[in-house]
Amino acid sequence: MLFDIRPKEERKDLYDRDKEIDEIRQSIERGVWIAVYGIRRVGKTSVVNVAVNDPNYIVIKINLMRMYNPRRKVYARSQFMGVFLEGINNAIKKYTLGGRAIRYISNILGTDEKSSIELNAVRIKTRLKKFREEDVSSVVREIDQLAKDNRKKLVLVFDEAQELMRVNGINSSSVFHDIYDYCKSTTVVFTGSMVGLVEKMLKELEYQKPFFGRYIRKIRVERFELNRSKDFLMRGFEEEGIKVGEDILVEAVRRFDGVPGWLTFFGAEYSFRAKHGDSPDLNEIERMAIEQVKSEFKDFLTSTQSPERYSAILISLDRLGGRGELRDVTKVVNALLGEVPEPRVHEILNRLVNLGFLRKEGQEYLLPEDEPDRKGLVEASKELSKGGY
Ligand SMILES: Nc1ncnc2c1ncn2[C@@H]1O[C@H](COP(=O)(O)OP(=O)(O)OP(=O)(O)O)[C@@H](O)[C@H]1O
Ligand SMILES: [Mg+2]
Structure with a gap:
């Protein structure tokens, strides 16, 4: 299956x-x-x-x-x-x-x-x-x-x-x-x-x-392209014998951005609910995925030496629209936290890239594009900064 x-x-x-x-x-x-x-x-x-x-x-x-x-x-x-x-x-x-x-x-x-x-x-x-x-x-x-x-x-x-x-x-x-x-x-x-x-x-x-x-x-191993994601969902739902509207498929493909694990999770949850007479809800299912990322990332943040700095860096990237160069991220971090030296921001950004939480493209650092990962990381960071910013 x-x-x-x-x-x-x-x-x-x-x-x-x-x-x-x-x-x-x-x-x-x-x-x-x-x-x-x-x-x-x-x-x-x-x-x-x-x-x-x-x-x-x-x-x-x-x-x-x-x-x-x-x-x-x-x-x-x-x-x-x-x-x-x-x-x-x-x-x-x-x-x-x-x-x-x-x-x-x-x-x-x-x-x-x-x-x-x-x-x-x-x-x-x-x-x-x-x-x-x-x-x-x-x-x-x-x-x-x-x-x-x-x-x-x-x-x-x-x-x-x-x-x-x-x-x-x-x-x-x-x-x-x-x-x-x-x-x-x-x-x-x-x-x-x-x-x-x-x-x-x-x-x-x-x-x-x-x-x-x-x-x-x-x-x-790369994420699925848009068409493949949609085809994957359609075949999966066909196997399960569940009919799903085109609008939901398109929306799921957009939110899960080709990550097979999320598409599978979504398909499984949606089918389960549909079979058990519940009306499946995309938002609810996505929320479960976000919570999963959030709890894993909170564990990671609290294991670092400076959770506030890590959190501030992620929140800054989010405020920059999900991507930014070192200089821009440092500016926003400084506005949030006060002086954090640029080399330190650089070090943390690179660590987050090495650990697979962020991506780097040219000079820019990027939050993940799929919603569960992006929202999970940002929400965990906000909670850890205790709503301070
Ligand atoms: N090509 C695929 N076809 C069907 N299901 C897939 C495919 N790729 C991944 N999956 C499903 O996505 C989920 C994640 O897959 P898997 O655990 O193999 O990924 P991974 O990259 O090893 O993940 P992790 O980083 O968590 O170790 C599982 O539910 C798996 O069944
Ligand atoms: Mg694995």
């Missing part, structure tokens, strides 16, 4: 994206590593899921968002190990991979083979400390060998890869270089919405081993 709000797994549930899927699959066939970029909710996880859904691949998905916490600057190594082993275990179960990989993990953790498969992150928390950096690449090597013996490709997906940089006590560069050098049947796929940070991470890989980063193929 197109309007299933979970990340898609099957080709039939994914709208379009043939080109991206082809690129990913070709890269895997050739062992070329990939970075899949895109703004939040654009469909990175879905595109990768569908592309790697193939009986010739053994896929290990490491969902780094499981560690995510905006209040923490760094993650403990054991936390990463938990997420890593969870990915390994899911793969072992799904592909019924027996043998050496499990034996290896059980040995390190001091568990018997059976309970390693039933690994419960809480129960073995203290044991995870025994898992060292070298063990990560050793486990991958074991599974790479297994894939090779079975004439399969191993695909290692690091979802939201920028989080790797915050893991304490793991040198991810050396882990990846090791995998690159020794695991010839393995392709690594990085995804990330914090585009600037993923690029920084890949640069660090390159820094430690020149040219390495250049061999990583970059694939950008």
Whole structure:
């Protein structure tokens, strides 16, 4: 179903994206590593899921968002190990991979083979400390060998890869270089919405081993164009057996500005309400989306060192009509807050770009164009500035 709000797994549930899927699959066939970029909710996880859904691949998905916490600057190594082993275990179960990989993990953790498969992150928390950096690449090597013996490709997906940089006590560069050098049947796929940070991470890989980063193929997942957005909604509603007026479709396309996650959310909510006899209301559904962004962004703001400055910068951009150059933003911020030095405003704007909240085009900084994100960011900022301006 197109309007299933979970990340898609099957080709039939994914709208379009043939080109991206082809690129990913070709890269895997050739062992070329990939970075899949895109703004939040654009469909990175879905595109990768569908592309790697193939009986010739053994896929290990490491969902780094499981560690995510905006209040923490760094993650403990054991936390990463938990997420890593969870990915390994899911793969072992799904592909019924027996043998050496499990034996290896059980040995390190001091568990018997059976309970390693039933690994419960809480129960073995203290044991995870025994898992060292070298063990990560050793486990991958074991599974790479297994894939090779079975004439399969191993695909290692690091979802939201920028989080790797915050893991304490793991040198991810050396882990990846090791995998690159020794695991010839393995392709690594990085995804990330914090585009600037993923690029920084890949640069660090390159820094430690020149040219390495250049061999990583970059694939950008874009928002749907207007016609595609409308077609997506029409097909989705057709699947659901719901009739929706042209005016609502046009208005939804305008407000959600081609962000697949919002279109899907809208379609799902609208269909649900229509089927249950409620009269679905676009404003109400959009409000739910705004609240979601707002609460996530408030969490982020309160984790920064100067929530007032961050808020003032976003409010200033809004007052400037959603876009502005550094100099203009600084002027408005100063009118709101009093003197904030331009370099500091610059630093915060760039951080917001790196984290994927704002975009930069030429010299201009831009608020997101879709309504839930733009309103969510601005309303969170206004609430945090306690209505002061
Ligand atoms: N091409 C598509 N066809 C159908 N549904 C899609 C498509 N792309 C994304 N979606 C839907 O949009 C939502 C977001 O997708 P997904 O989680 O894959 O995006 P993401 O870029 O990984 O998001 P996040 O930044 O939150 O990790 C999900 O509900 C998913 O089902
Ligand atoms: Mg994702």
